[in-house]
Amino acid sequence: MPRKTTNRHHRAARRALLAIVPLVLAIAGWQWLQNHPEHNPWAPLDLNDPPGWATRTKLLKLRDNVTECRAVLERSDVAFTVLEPAGEGDCARPDRTQLARYPLAPDTPPVTCPVAAALEIWRRDHVIPAARNILGSEVARIEHLGAFSCRRMYGGPDGPWSEHATANAIDIAAFILEDGRRISVLRDWTGDDPEARFLRAVRDGACTSFATVLSLDYNAAHADHFHFDQDVRWSGVCR
Ligand SMILES: [Zn+2]
Structure with a gap:
C-alpha cells in the first residue's frame, strides 16, 4: 500500500x-x-442516601419549594405532620411542618419543611455519628430554645425580620446522651475535651444542610445556643 x-x-x-x-x-x-445519587445533582433527594457532593445543593433548593420538600420527607420515610397555617404579615407561617419522631426537647416545634429536612439530615449524618465516635454514646434528646418567635433580628425595633418570625430557624442548646450526660453549648463549647470536640463537629456538620449556622464563633449572642436557619436570601455563614 x-x-x-x-x-x-x-x-x-x-x-x-x-x-x-x-x-x-x-x-x-x-x-x-x-x-451514586448522593453525588448526582439530577437524582431526587433521599435523606437515606449517604451525604454526597450534591446533597447540600439539593437541600438548599428545597428552601423555596414546600411541595418538593414534603415529597423528599415522604420519599425518605421521615414521619411528619402538616399543621394549619398560622400568623399574619411578617410573621405568617404558611408552612408548618412538625417532625413526628425527632428527639427534640422539651417539645418538637413546627418549623418550615426545609428546616425539618435539614434537621433530619443533620441528626443522621452528623449528630449520631459524632456522639458515637467522640462520646461513645447515643443521643437521647436534643434540647432547643425555640423555633418560632415573631421578632426582628436581635429583638430590635427595626431592621430585618428574623428567620424565627416564620419558624424558618431553630436554636439548639444541648444534647442529652443515653448514658445521662448533658452536653451544653453554654458550658462545653470552649476547650479541647471530647464534649467541646463533639459540639464543634455537630456545628460544622450543620453547615452542610443549613443555609446559616451561628455559634459563639460568630458573636456573643450565641454563647448558649447554635442558631440554624434556611434563609433563602443568602447562605454560607457558618461560624
Ligand atoms: Zn436563632
Missing part, C-alpha cells in the same frame, strides 16, 4: 478513537452517577 494511504488510514483511526473516548467516558460517568 502506498505510504500516503497508510498515513491517511492512521489519521482516520485516530480521529475515530478521539471521538469515541469522550463518549465512553461520558457513559461511564453517567452510569456512575446513577449508582
Whole structure:
C-alpha cells in the first residue's frame, strides 16, 4: 500500500478513537452517577442516601419549594405532620411542618419543611455519628430554645425580620446522651475535651444542610445556643 494511504488510514483511526473516548467516558460517568445519587445533582433527594457532593445543593433548593420538600420527607420515610397555617404579615407561617419522631426537647416545634429536612439530615449524618465516635454514646434528646418567635433580628425595633418570625430557624442548646450526660453549648463549647470536640463537629456538620449556622464563633449572642436557619436570601455563614 502506498505510504500516503497508510498515513491517511492512521489519521482516520485516530480521529475515530478521539471521538469515541469522550463518549465512553461520558457513559461511564453517567452510569456512575446513577449508582451514586448522593453525588448526582439530577437524582431526587433521599435523606437515606449517604451525604454526597450534591446533597447540600439539593437541600438548599428545597428552601423555596414546600411541595418538593414534603415529597423528599415522604420519599425518605421521615414521619411528619402538616399543621394549619398560622400568623399574619411578617410573621405568617404558611408552612408548618412538625417532625413526628425527632428527639427534640422539651417539645418538637413546627418549623418550615426545609428546616425539618435539614434537621433530619443533620441528626443522621452528623449528630449520631459524632456522639458515637467522640462520646461513645447515643443521643437521647436534643434540647432547643425555640423555633418560632415573631421578632426582628436581635429583638430590635427595626431592621430585618428574623428567620424565627416564620419558624424558618431553630436554636439548639444541648444534647442529652443515653448514658445521662448533658452536653451544653453554654458550658462545653470552649476547650479541647471530647464534649467541646463533639459540639464543634455537630456545628460544622450543620453547615452542610443549613443555609446559616451561628455559634459563639460568630458573636456573643450565641454563647448558649447554635442558631440554624434556611434563609433563602443568602447562605454560607457558618461560624
Ligand atoms: Zn436563632
